Amino acid sequence: MQTTQLGSSDLNVSRLCFGCWQLNPKFWGQVDIAGWEAAVRGALDAGINFIDTADAYGDGGAEEELGRFLAAAGLRDKFVIATKFFWNFTDGDARFADTTPDYIIRACESSLRRLRTDHIDLYQIHSWDALTRPDEVARAFATLKQAGKVRWFGVSNLNPEQMDLYRDHFEITTLQPGYSLLDRRIEQRELPYCLRHGIGVINYSPLYRGLLGGRYTADSRIPDGRAFGPFFHDEGLRIVAEALATAKTIAAEHDLTMAQLALRWTLTHPAISSAIVGVKKPDHILGAIKATEAPLSQEVWHRVGNLFSAAVAQVEALES
Template sequence: MRGIQLGTSDLKISRIGFGCWQLSPQFWGNVPLDAWRAAVRRAPELGINFLDTADAYGDGHAEMELGKLFADKGLRERFVLATKFYWNFDEGSFRFPDTRRERILRACENSLRRLRTDRIDLYQVHAWDPLTRAEEVAEACRQLQREGKVRWLGVSNFNVEQMDLYRGRMDLVSLQPSYSLLSREVEARELPYCLTHRLGVLAYSPLSRGLLAGTHLPGAKLGDSRDEHPMFSEKALTRLQAGLAELRPLAEAEGLNLAQFAVRWVLSHPALSCAIVGVKKPEHIEGIVKAAERTLPPPVWHQAARAMATAKREACGEPK
């Protein structure tokens, strides 16, 4: 798979990223670990080198499982490793946003220990914390860079004003926003901002948590937090079927299935560096790499966008 340089960093990453949120039992139930481990080992063979995790995924579980795998000789070095800080989950069941200096330094030590590595390639602020000043966050991040524990810095779920506040104080190289055919809010301001300021964009949930793969039928129980998600309600899923039906021939004309098409749609935006797909098993990544072979012709991109915008309005009961 063709790689891409992430923003102004020297990191060369694959256009498909491997997302590790799935090892968060609170959201995804108990994902079988053998299949997940096989997927991590398979990723580099397919050309996928970007691994995205967070300390909060399963309160350390995802990082810990990755760390165990990195005991395999040479596996760690085959990845560009990204993790995140923001949630303080040290106090037991109660978690809260905490980006104070001391907490960031401790969170980084904890991530390094769990991941069994001596450096994080991309350290991301998971979300905007209104309680801690940007100067304080920046100071801690710069210290971690000076110490060689962190190579590059990124943010996630930030808007333009929030990125501006941080960019002036530290050398940011990327934004990680939600972006898919059903989640296009960042097109108006954040994606153009990233293009202007040469920030890499790592899109998360490119399949809308699997919905855009078209495999989940209305009424089926998935046994994870999607069962409570409004877009997975029987009513919403029923209404979204019309949009998916419009996508199918567009995907077939490109020689793709729906999941591949949805990821290619995301990667066709000029601001996009990488689409981070949530993975539970090797089958989730085997086919998806095809999505990154080329971009969609603009008329097809717009037709797909229109089809899902209409379906989403219907699903959410919004006025036309």
């Protein structure tokens, strides 16, 4: 398994990251925990040493499950653990954005407890909070770093202007954006910005929540929890399914599955450090490994990219 350094940190991680959002039943249904544990072990055996989660996944449930398993199996030190904070789900019924210093410290303590660890390797702000000044965020981060509770800090879902504001006050090791064949919005600004400033990029939803996994056709009924947005239903799904049928033949020409082609496509971009794959069972992560073996040629990267960009444009035209 290829590894890479995240930004200017000392975190050396695999180019596939094990995503834990799937432990949130609201979006992904019930997970067979024995199968999920086997997936974590299989990932480790295959050289994957990077796990992404968040306190918000299942309101702490995903961190609990991960912490319980890693502690019982004695595997905590084998993984670089990235988690996130932002959604305050503890102070009332409705969750709200919260990056105030007191909340950051509290959220971190709670994540450490659930993860059964004394430190978080990469602590990420899940999204942009306009209400808290960046120097206030930096104050909490300095406290956590000094106490050895967090090693490095990252951000998610931010644009370059927002990263600039934070970078005046603390070092950003990684950006976690959505990036896939069906969502290329960050190519224009965020990816060049990260390359320029030496910020690692760990992209989420590289399979567009499973749609690029190769299992679905125009007639599929995709489970509701993750099927939000125009590509998952009706005419949008028909258009994407047509692109998928062509892409599958290109994948086969290169001895790849559709999922491997889609993952390899994101990993070929020079700004991408590691692709986060959402995992419920061993096949998901083990079936992804081949994606890391080599980049796509420029010709194939553009051919596949253009195919899905044309599909996206068609779906967007339906919407307007």
